[in-house]
Amino acid sequence: MAAVCFSASGCRDPEVTTYRVSKETPPAASAAAKGPAAAGPTTMANTTVPTTDGESLTWTAPAHWQAKPATAMRKGSYAVPTDGGPPADLSITAFPGDVGGEPANINRWRGQIQLAPASDADLATAITRFENSGLTFAVVDFENAQQRVLGAIIPFRGSTWFVKLTGPATELTKEKPAFLAFLKTVKPPSTP
Amino acid sequence: MNPLVRSVRDFCVSLRLTVILLALSLILVFASTLAQVDLGIYAVQEEFYRSFVAIWQVGGIFIPLPGGYLVGGLLLINLLSAHIYRLKLEWRKAGIQLTHSGLIVLLLGELFTGLWQEDFQMTISEGETKNYSESFRLYELAIIDTTDPKMDEVVAIPDSKLAGAALVQHPKLPFRVATKAYYPNTTLARRDAAALSPAAAAVPVATRGVGSSVAVTPLPLTYKMNEMNVPSAVVELIGDEGSLGSWLVSPHLGAPQTLSHAGRTWRVELRIARAYKPFSLQLLKVTHDIYVGTDLPKNFSSRIKLTTPDGRDDREVLIYMNNPLRYGGYTFFQYQMDSSRGQTGLQVVRNPSWLLPYIACIMMTFGLLLQFGLSLRAFIAKRRATAKSVVV
Numbered sequence: 306m307a308a309v310c311f312s313a314s315g316c317r318d319p320e321v322t323t324y325r326v327s328k329e330t331p332p333a334a335s336a337a338a339k340g341p342a343a344a345g346p347t348t349m350a351n352t353t354v355p356t357t358d359g360e361s362l363t364w365t366a367p368a369h370w371q372a373k374p375a376t377a378m379r380k381g382s383y384a385v386p387t388d389g390g391p392p393a394d395l396s397i398t399a400f401p402g403d404v405g406g407e408p409a410n411i412n413r414w415r416g417q418i419q420l421a422p423a424s425d426a427d428l429a430t431a432i433t434r435f436e437n438s439g440l441t442f443a444v445v446d447f448e449n450a451q452q453r454v455l456g457a458i459i460p461f462r463g464s465t466w467f468v469k470l471t472g473p474a475t476e477l478t479k480e481k482p483a484f485l486a487f488l489k490t491v492k493p494p495s496t497p
Numbered sequence: 498m499n500p501l502v503r504s505v506r507d508f509c510v511s512l513r514l515t516v517i518l519l520a521l522s523l524i525l526v527f528a529s530t531l532a533q534v535d536l537g538i539y540a541v542q543e544e545f546y547r548s549f550v551a552i553w554q555v556g557g558i559f560i561p562l563p564g565g566y567l568v569g570g571l572l573l574i575n576l577l578s579a580h581i582y583r584l585k586l587e588w589r590k591a592g593i594q595l596t597h598s599g600l601i602v603l604l605l606g607e608l609f610t611g612l613w614q615e616d617f618q619m620t621i622s623e624g625e626t627k628n629y630s631e632s633f634r635l636y637e638l639a640i641i642d643t644t645d646p647k648m649d650e651v652v653a654i655p656d657s658k659l660a661g662a663a664l665v666q667h668p669k670l671p672f673r674v675a676t677k678a679y680y681p682n683t684t685l686a687r688r689d690a691a692a693l694s695p696a697a698a699a700v701p702v703a704t705r706g707v708g709s710s711v712a713v714t715p716l717p718l719t720y721k722m723n724e725m726n727v728p729s730a731v732v733e734l735i736g737d738e739g740s741l742g743s744w745l746v747s748p749h750l751g752a753p754q755t756l757s758h759a760g761r762t763w764r765v766e767l768r769i770a771r772a773y774k775p776f777s778l779q780l781l782k783v784t785h786d787i788y789v790g791t792d793l794p795k796n797f798s799s800r801i802k803l804t805t806p807d808g809r810d811d812r813e814v815l816i817y818m819n820n821p822l823r824y825g826g827y828t829f830f831q832y833q834m835d836s837s838r839g840q841t842g843l844q845v846v847r848n849p850s851w852l853l854p855y856i857a858c859i860m861m862t863f864g865l866l867l868q869f870g871l872s873l874r875a876f877i878a879k880r881r882a883t884a885k886s887v888v889v
Contacts, residue, residue: 319635319655319657319658319770321653321654321665321667322652323650323652323653323667324650324653325648325649325650326773327647327648327649328643329649378711378750391643398687400686400687404687413710
């Protein structure tokens with residue numbers, strides 16, 4: 306009996322498995338679109354997303370972006386479709402404090418697409434700044450031969466929010482207006 | 498007979514052993530019920546019932562107890578031995594024998610359930626179609642060849658293999674997978690934001706992917722019902738010509754990590770273990786009814802479209818409380834629901850021995866009925882005989 310139990314227990318140890326599956330399509334945005342509707346442009350999916358309890362920003366994603374489940378690291382996550390290629394990835398993250406400051410974070414993003422760090426003087430000219438809904442946005446846009454990053458850094462009540470879109474360089478050229486329009490929808494929760 | 502064989506036989510068929518084992522079962526149930534407060538039901542099942550020795554921790558004292566497999570196994574040996582030793586093919590003992598056989602089937606059923614049952618969940622949003630369920634607690638390192646524009650070739654390495662720090666080599670992979678570090682429960686933070694604790698500083702830093710900017714803090718294992726352990730690992734991929742680099746993998750990481758090697762593109766992710774099915778379920782609608790004028794739930798139901806790739810099945814089914822879908826050896830129970838987000842959670846159970854407890858109960862019922870019937874008949878016959886003798 307004991308031998309049966311021991312040998313059978315051994316069978317329970319899972320093994321490496323292999324299989325072929327159809328490529329996954331990201332979950333339909335409809336699931337995330339069940340939140341309270343926001344007043345926004347009609348081209349948007351009308352998805353105001355409360356990201357954390359308490360002091361969190363809200364936003365309205367363009368209709369063609371597909372919501373992905375948020376994770377412990379991400380307050381928001383979207384797959385941005387491209388023509389034929391893999392979708393570009395948009396992440397929204399937030400961390401306490403200034404997280405090392407703008408130059409360190411922008412250079413970290415540059416490193417992710419194999420670009421050398423830029424000097425503070427170069428960064429000063431590379432950052433586009435604007436204000437909307439009481440928030441200050443620092444927007445950057447840089448690319449290597451294949452990849453492009455559109456990023457925004459938004460200080461908000463003692464923490465820093467990061468919005469980053471990474472994808473094929475040519476595709477993000479087309480997506481940039483939608484990205485900038487999306488930033489205009491980012492608001493503190495109390496803003497109507 | 499050899500005295501040793503005789504003493505083993507006497508031990509196995511002893512009624513005293515039966516009583517001791519039943520008493521130990523009571524103690525085991527008592528101890529595991531108290532331990533459930535700290536450990537949760539799953540850990541209690543594994544540590545007290547699906548083990549040979551259980552350790553019951555009371556305060557700072559560790560008390561060893563015979564585990565479920567030991568008690569159940571000895572009970573089974575005891576029952577089988579007594580059955581064989583005292584076996585007499587007599588009609589008047591048929592009831593007892595049938596009842597005992599039912600008990601044996603019941604014990605075996607629990608053993609097989611423990612060994613073979615698969616318990617997964619499937620969370621689907623309205624409109625979404627899924628053909629896989631996910632484990633409640635197991636994870637896997639999925640290395641996915643995404644080169645083909647239509648199909649993904651997946652090699653799934655269970656987290657238990659990563660935890661064993663084994664070097665995994667598989668014919669479908671042009672590189673070996675070496676675990677540099679594995680932590681069964683972790684939290685992640687941005688490396689440049691966190692003042693590294695000593696535990697986090699000891700974690701090796703990944704050389705590729707997002708891991709280089711992430712600080713991993715190992716946490717103690719949790720056994721609470723409403724919490725999940727979320728592992729992280731640093732894995733090194735080693736090709737023919739040396740290391741390709743190391744990656745931090747964790748379900749906490751949202752972004753996919755890819756690499757190109759040998760002319761192919763791969764995605765690497767540590768995710769909740771999946772079990773793919775040869776059919777798919779699409780969630781059409783979730784319904785959450787409440788009693789009028791209250792917040793009390795009245796009914797949860799999920800309208801599902803079940804389809805198979807060969808078109809043999811293409812039908813709608815309604816799953817609600819106590820009305821699961823049974824299909825392909827799996828049972829889909831209505832388990833959780835978030836109607837505000839249009840999501841349903843189904844518990845997916847596969848238990849090849851699910852019929853055994855029913856068969857055992859039927860055998861024991863008929864055995865007892867037969868035994869009592871025979872006793873009653875003998876009793877009535879005896880009374881009639883007594884009455885006749887009194888009359889005579």
